[in-house]
Amino acid sequence: MPGHRSGRAARKRRKKQESITQSVSLSHQQQYVRLKTFLHQRGFTSALLQPARFTDTGRGLQALKTIKSGELIISLPESCLLTTSTVLNSYLGPYIKSWRPRISPLLALCVFLVCERHRGEASDWFPYIDVLPKTYTCPAYFSDDVMAVLPTSVQRKALDQREEVRGVHSSHLSLFRSLQPILSQPVEEVLTYEALRWAWCSVNTRSVFMSHPSSDFLFGQDVYALAPFLDLLNHRPDVQVKASFNEVSRCYEIRSVSGTLRYEQAFINYDSHDSQRLMMEYGFVASCNPNSVVYVDTDLLCDVLKADRGLDQKMRFLRENNFINNLTVSSEGPGWRLLTALRLMALPQTLYAQWKAVLLGQRVCEETEERSARTVKTLCERILQDTHTALEKISLLLQCVCPSLTEQLRVVEALRQEERCILGNCLKAMECSAEQQTPDELLSRQPDDADDNEDAVS
Structure with missing residues (x-):
């Protein structure tokens, strides 16, 4: 018996240790030593934070001492920021300034990153570029197999993102060819689609918001700034910070x-x-995210309600009143916008005069509320079935794909697992509420921030 107790205790200790986040400092690694030297030469030092690798989030920044509420944790001088001013004042400046039509600030930064990466250690920005990820896990990188296991509501957006990057590359080949004089290899080997995709994701996932004055040489709003070292900070939904560029200190x-x-x-x-x-x-899924919801795709909504002969008219009415998007469910139950849309769907065409009032929050009869509740349950069950199927496909793919695809699949798997949890909790919440409340009380939620009710009824 004592031996059995000892084994059980050891397993408990092991389990507890595995649940604790471990970290390993990266400060001694050459690339981070170079980065800190590069930033120090530009006026930045950090006594509060050091680069480290964490078992739960990967690379991040570790506090070297307790940081108090209200304390300044990073103050990065303007000279350390990579902005369009950096690009326009560089060897690329004359080419971009003379190019017509003018290009976007985002593209200017992308081209600069690709050219600087091409220059290697000869680049002033090499210490920063060397610590940037070599690949990303946002949709622009997703293979067709990974796209296929995304939720329907996000699949179209993901495909659009991938095509957007392809479009940016294919529509600027003339600009790229004009840069041949500053490249040591053929432009077709440097400014490739893959290189531009890497730069595009680097800017989109890692830049901080910083408004810049409009430029005579660029087209569109300029709000990007790449912030070395600072961009090692990871996101957590429950953390609060204040971040901005200080016009007095000229630091972010x-x-x-x-x-x-x-x-x-x-x-x-x-x-x-x-x-x-x-x-x-950003290419990741945050655990325990209180803002997470599951989106109900309109195609699924129409399929579930296809027996309604007035469906087309109702969908047209919802679309005209900006009520067709952001239909969601959360762990607490269906969102207000979804409930409102379903109330309207449950009304007969003979009550057309009441449709606008329903979108504005008017209560409906008990029978209509019951139909709406049943539809919510059907929608959740249909999405849940799709989620289970996708998770099974992901499990099979993980057994036979390369490491880069494994990272992509793990992100989608986390999204699908969260979706499964939300849908299960939603169904349980509705079941519990149904036992305790009347259908009218069950569906009596009011608009809230989580439902993203930013589109007013026209």
Whole structure:
């Protein structure tokens, strides 16, 4: 018996240790030594944070001492920021300034990153480019197999992102060819689609918001700034910080609101995004995200309600009143916009005069509420079935794909697992509510921020 107790205790200790986040400092590695030297020469030092690798999030920044609420954790001088001013003042400047039609700030930064990576250690920005990820896990990188296991509601957006990057590359081949004089290899071997995709994702996933004055040489809003070292900070939904460019100090500053304990990972908050948005924009899914929802695709909605002879008219009415998007369910239950749309769907065409009132929040009869509740349940069950099928396909793909695809699949798998959890909790919440409340009380939620009710009824 004592031996059995000892084994059980050892397993418990092991399990507890595995659940604790471990970290390993990266400060001694040559590429981070070079990065810190590069930044120090430009006026930045950090006594509060060091690069480290964490078992739960990968690379991030670790607090070397306890950071108090309200304390300034990073103050990165303007000279350390890579902006369009950096590009226009570089060897690329004359080419971009003379090019017509004018290009976007995003493209200017992308071309600069590709050219600087091509220059290798001869580049002033090599210490920064050397620590940038070599690949990304946002949709622009997704293979067809990975695209196929995405939720329907995000699949179209993901395909659009991939095609957008392809379009940016194919529509600027003349610009790229004009840069041949500054390249040591044929332009076709340097400014490739793959290279531009890497740069595009680098800017989109890692830049901070920083408004710049409009330029005579660029077209469109300029709000990008790449921030070396600062961009190692990872996102966590429950963390609060204040981040902005300080016009007095001429530094990009991040001030902690939540605080961080010594040796723990310091986080920032990229904004109140759900997991689909985080995956689309940044290529990851945050655990325990209170903003996460499951989107109900309109094609699925129409399929579930296809027996309704007035479906086309109702869908047209919803579309005309900006009520066809952001139909969601959360762990607490169906979102207000979805409930409202389903109430309208449950009404007969003879009550057309009431449709606008329903979108404005008017209550409907008990029978209509019951039909709406049944439709929500059917929608959840249909999406849940698709989720299970996708997870099975992901499991099979993970057994036979290369490492780069494995990373992509793990991100989609996390999204699908979260989706499964939300749908299961939604069905349980509705079941519990149905036992305790009347259908009218069950579906009596009011608009809230989580439903993203930004489109007013016209």
